[in-house]
Amino acid sequence: MKAFDEYVELAAQAHGHICAGQILGLRLAIHGCELLGLEDPAGAQRKRLVTFVEIDRCATDAIMVVTGCRMGKRALKFRDFGKMAATFCDLETGRAVRVSALESSKQKAKVMFPEIADRNRQQMQAYREMAAADLFEHQWVRVTVEPHDLPGFKGPRIVCAQCGEGINFRKEVAQADGSVLCRACAGERYYEPA
């Protein structure tokens, strides 16, 4: 792993500012990688890791910095649970660990640095110094990453019978009549024609 301050600098660049969420995200990802025994997840070991993040906030960018996992590489998976947690999956060993932030960490930050009035600064300082056990809990888990969801998957592109758009990575939905639709046409559309 890199020195913590090096990660802080990289996270500030990636995210546009440094904040308590970034520090927490860095610590969370470092903790996850350490539990898996990965020393250079974003470098020499960059093809080993797939990370599931459960929140799209400041911490997410920090998790990307530490793990090297990105959506564009299909190594970062987003599950919108609104929780400060992530699961780190080592593709080589098949081991996976889910790390989540403890609710008590904010209160602990207050107790540690009552003299810092600014909440963000108070938490930044505390999240740097707190023991991992005071910040997180973790659980070893099993995650099935389907072959078509792995980085580097190559497969046929299917055309939606309704909208005609191409569908990659086996995301098509088979219909009872044998036709194949994209998820939008199959009813999961998140937009309406204006």
Ligand SMILES: [Zn+2]
């Ligand atoms: Zn931020």
Ligand SMILES: [Zn+2]
């Ligand atoms: Zn369609």
